[in-house]
Structure formats: structure tokens, C-alpha cells
Amino acid sequence: MKKTEGYRTVSIDEARIDEFFEVDQWAFVGEWLPEDRQDYVDAIPLDGMRAVEVTEPARGFVGDLGGVYAAFSTEMITPGARRVPTSGLSWLGVHPSHRRRGIMSTMVRDHFERCIDQGLHVSVLYAMESEIYARFGYGLGSQTVRAEIPRGARMWPVEGADDLTVRLERADFAKHDQLVADLQAKLTRPGTVINPVGSGRNARFTDPVGNRKGMEKWRLLIVEDQGEPVGYAFFRRKADSSVGIHDGVAQVAEHGALTPAASQAMWKVLTDFDLVETTRTANLAIDDPLVHQLKDARGARSRVIDNIWVRLLDVPRALECRAYFHDIDLTIALTDRHVPANAKTWRIVITGEDAQVTEAPQGTSPDLAMDTRHLASLYLGGTSAESLHAAGLIAEHTDGAARQLAVAMFSPVAPLANWDF
Ligand SMILES: CC(C)(COP(=O)(O)OP(=O)(O)OC[C@H]1O[C@@H](n2cnc3c(N)ncnc32)[C@H](O)[C@@H]1OP(=O)(O)O)[C@@H](O)C(=O)NCCC(=O)NCCS
Numbered sequence: 110m111k112k113t114e115g116y117r118t119v120s121i122d123e124a125r126i127d128e129f130f131e132v133d134q135w136a137f138v139g140e141w142l143p144e145d146r147q148d149y150v151d152a153i154p155l156d157g158m159r160a161v162e163v164t165e166p167a168r169g170f171v172g173d174l175g176g177v178y179a180a181f182s183t184e185m186i187t188p189g190a191r192r193v194p195t196s197g198l199s200w201l202g203v204h205p206s207h208r209r210r211g212i213m214s215t216m217v218r219d220h221f222e223r224c225i226d227q228g229l230h231v232s233v234l235y236a237m238e239s240e241i242y243a244r245f246g247y248g249l250g251s252q253t254v255r256a257e258i259p260r261g262a263r264m265w266p267v268e269g270a271d272d273l274t275v276r277l278e279r280a281d282f283a284k285h286d287q288l289v290a291d292l293q294a295k296l297t298r299p300g301t302v303i304n305p306v307g308s309g310r311n312a313r314f315t316d317p318v319g320n321r322k323g324m325e326k327w328r329l330l331i332v333e334d335q336g337e338p339v340g341y342a343f344f345r346r347k348a349d350s351s352v353g354i355h356d357g358v359a360q361v362a363e364h365g366a367l368t369p370a371a372s373q374a375m376w377k378v379l380t381d382f383d384l385v386e387t388t389r390t391a392n393l394a395i396d397d398p399l400v401h402q403l404k405d406a407r408g409a410r411s412r413v414i415d416n417i418w419v420r421l422l423d424v425p426r427a428l429e430c431r432a433y434f435h436d437i438d439l440t441i442a443l444t445d446r447h448v449p450a451n452a453k454t455w456r457i458v459i460t461g462e463d464a465q466v467t468e469a470p471q472g473t474s475p476d477l478a479m480d481t482r483h484l485a486s487l488y489l490g491g492t493s494a495e496s497l498h499a500a501g502l503i504a505e506h507t508d509g510a511a512r513q514l515a516v517a518m519f520s521p522v523a524p525l526a527n528w529d530f
Contacts, residue, residue, distance in 0.1 A: 195229055232419075246445060264402040269370035330375060
């Protein structure tokens, strides 16, 4: 029997959701609390659940699930505040009894086929381990700063910040879902993955007890400018006090601000809670306004890590769904192991921010050559083509072509996905 035989790919409906969750508990190493079940049901995209099931007794009990994943359809903001039809891939796990038999590979290919059928040009994900997904053509799309900001961090003043109102409330789906969705939809930072509203997934409000680690339930901060919401942040705190020493922490998850003043008003509150010495966040773009507003950025003890990974499934259509910042006319020879339709030489003509991408005539000698995952890394504008060329990952056959592509594709604003999925 070949390594991948004895399984088939199936859709999972709500009736089999506990089997699905069981595989993820094995894969992600953890026992979920029974009282958290509904939170997980609320968070998962019910119409996007897929699994690989045993069909041969030699593999285990026939009908058992060996691996699972779920995907949701949405849009992602691209450079120039445009949007691309996107799928978010999540919950992907393989039961330890079935590892290294090609189940993940089968599921990723299944995901690609379904996205292409649905006209979703890009797939994005967060990786548990950063090495896993490059083999499938995912490139590092954006990076994030993990910061630990000390209480009362001083900031360069921003005009108007003190005139805004900040409200702190318990996060409540019924009350806040639309408000947060409306604010997120106004963000322009590339990499922002729109959190689908009303599709059964409202992951931003899920709050399993098992994930809280002694912290309070999610709170929501809302910044208002004369009654108009202009910023939001999900946060929670945990006190840790003994004999007069307060060592509490606050954790900030998804957040967004529409103006510099809103950003400052928000972070002033988030970094000045009584009994809280440190405010932690993992969702900060490398050029977030806070990074520039802090007087002592070094004091924020930061570390840069990977944020989302991007996979271009329909290269020409995906490239046409973003803006560019320099006119070019270049050809790129692309390799793509998993989506052969992308493995061609493409001519990219950019005029006035818009790209037209067509297949180059047979025999064209390309200006640049690269694998699809490197083009994916350039897509949101957070990585420069010239730096990938300098790293030996992009081949340049025409002098200066990597620099031209770098200037055209590099985003004036660093990309970031501002919520975890
Ligand atoms: C990571 C995981 C999904 C792999 O599943 P799998 O079915 O064993 O993977 P496959 O057999 O399809 O392996 C595909 C390739 O990836 C490689 N690979 C698998 N896991 C890897 C890892 N953790 N790091 C690096 N490479 C890995 C395999 O060696 C194989 O390489 P090959 O094609 O050169 O032979 C599985 O081990 C798992 O569920 N882990 C825990 C949960 C997790 O990390 N999920 C990913 C969520 S983002």
C-alpha cells in the first residue's frame, strides 16, 4: 500500500463536529474544557470543514478521521487599499497516529482546488511552525512585532488625542459585532483579513476558558470622536499582587485605529491600567503608529515574528488585485509545484498603479525567475524583491529588474493581519 492510500477526503457537517475537534485536540496537544465546546463551534466556519477519513482497516478504524482543516471565504486588503478574494485556512491538524502519510499534503491540495473553484485568488494562514508551509508555495506575507510595553510609557503627543473619548466595555457579540466589523472594514493596511460577519464565524468574540490562563474575559476598548467610533481594541487583564508589589499584565489582541489621534488615545489607556505593570501585544505592524509615538521604543522590549503566510492561487488575477507604485514592464518565469497553471512566464505591465498580467509568448527570455512562494512574499509589499535577490532566492537575468520590481511592489505601509485565525 502506498503511503497515502487507504484514505479519502470528505466534507464535515455539524453532526461530526466532535470528531473534527477530537483530531485537533490530538494535533494541537491539549484537552479542551467541555464548557468551551460552544465557543469552538461558534468560531469554526461550518461550511468550510473538511477531513481525511480512513477507508482501509490497515490504516485504523474505517470512518475515523486522520486529519482535518477548515477554511473561510473573505477578502484581504492589498497595497493601495484594494481587496482580493481570499480564503483563510485554519484548524489544520493531523492525528499523531496518521502523521507523515501525506495527509496534510492531501488536505492542502484539496484546499487549493476548492479555492480555485470558488474564485478565491489567495490563501492565507498563520503557521504553528514557520517551516511547514513554504513547500506548498506559501511565502511570508507579513511580520508582526511582539511587544511588552511598560506601564505609563511616554509618547510624543499627537494633536487631538486628548479630545477623544475612550469607552471600556465587556466584549459582547450582540452589541459590538457590527461596530467592530464596520471599523475593521475602514482599515487600509495591507494584510488586513476581513473577519466575515454573520457566516457562523465570529472568532474575535470567542473566549474559551481554557485559553484565558487566569485572565479576565475579553474586554473591548472603543475610541470615539464626538460619538463616531474611530478605534477599537480587544484586551484583557490579570492582576498579580503580593505585599504591595503589583505585577499584573494586560494582553491586547485585535485592534485598529482610523487616525493617529485614535491610536494614541487607545494606547494611552491600554498602557495605564491600575495594578498592571506590562501590556503585551502580538498584533503590531512593524510601522504601527505606536512604534513611532513611543518615546522609548526600545523600552517596549519587542521581537519581530512571522504574521501571515500567503499563497497565490491565481497569479495573474491576484497580482491585478493590488496597486503598485512604479511603472514597469517585466517578465517573470515562475515555478509552482502545486498549481501548474501558475508555472509560466508572466509579463507584468504596470501603468499608473494598475497591473496587467498576461502570459508571455513562448520563447521569451525572462527578466527575473523565482518560485511562487517568493512572489507570494512580495505580494503584500512587506518584502523587497531586491532583498530576496540579495538573499539568492530570486534570479535576475536583466540588470536592475529586481530593483524595479521592488520599487513597484513595496508597500509604503507595512502589511499586517490584525486578528488571529
Ligand atoms: C504539521 C502536520 C499538519 C503535518 O501533517 P502530516 O500529514 O504528517 O504531513 P505530510 O505527511 O503531508 O507531510 C508533508 C511534508 O511536510 C513535512 N513536514 C510535516 N510536518 C512538518 C513540520 N512540523 N516541520 C517541517 N516539515 C514538516 C513532511 O516531512 C513532508 O515532507 P516531504 O513532502 O518532503 O516528505 C501534523 O504533524 C500536525 O498536525 N502537527 C500538529 C499541528 C500543526 O502543527 N498543524 C499545522 C497548523 S498551522
